[in-house]
Amino acid sequence: MTVLVTGGCGYIGAHVVHALHQAGERVVVVDDLSYGKPARIEGARLYGIDIAAPGAGDRLAEILNAEDVDSVIHFAARKQVGESVEKPLWYYQQNINGMLNVLTGMTQSK
Numbered sequence: 001m002t003v004l005v006t007g008g009c010g011y012i013g014a015h016v017v018h019a020l021h022q023a024g025e026r027v028v029v030v031d032d033l034s035y036g037k038p039a040r041i042e043g044a045r046l047y048g049i050d051i052a053a054p055g056a057g058d059r060l061a062e063i064l065n066a067e068d069v070d071s072v073i074h075f076a077a078r079k080q081v082g083e084s085v086e087k088p089l090w091y092y093q094q095n096i097n098g099m100l101n102v103l104t105g106m107t108q109s110k
């Protein structure tokens with residue numbers, strides 16, 4: 001099985017990537033590296049894209065098809081409390097659009 005993990009270079013995502021590798025699964029990661037570290041996901045293919053950006057749903061559909069992905073686990077999100085209070089609309093844009101683009105990619109993929 002091939003699993004795509006968004007935010008796989010982050011704190012929780014990297015632990016899940018490790019657990020999936022331990023279970024013998026193939027893992028593909030999507031992470032813009034705004035907070036993540038690529039060294040955490042040795043052995044997984046990394047796509048460095050911003051899932052909240054315009055057009056990211058189409059790009060995610062391409063990746064899901066190209067990598068023959070079976071399952072998606074979504075962790076890519078902004079989560080800094082102070083920053084979210086300073087920039088609430090930007091947080092809304094990032095986290096809601098990111099989720100919508102992941103769902104768009106999943107529904108557009110074959």
Ligand SMILES: NC(=O)c1ccc[n+]([C@@H]2O[C@H](COP(=O)([O-])OP(=O)(O)OC[C@H]3O[C@@H](n4cnc5c(N)ncnc54)[C@H](O)[C@@H]3O)[C@@H](O)[C@H]2O)c1
Binds near residue numbers: 008009012
């Ligand atoms: N850490 C916790 O204790 C905890 C507890 C409950 C829920 N969560 C939730 O789990 C998720 C992941 O948390 P975490 O602690 O691993 O955070 P994290 O910041 O360590 O990881 C998030 C990852 O997503 C990436 N990312 C963020 N926005 C992105 C975007 N637009 N496009 C592509 N990549 C993007 C970052 O570069 C980072 O690698 C968040 O939704 C968080 O709210 C975390």
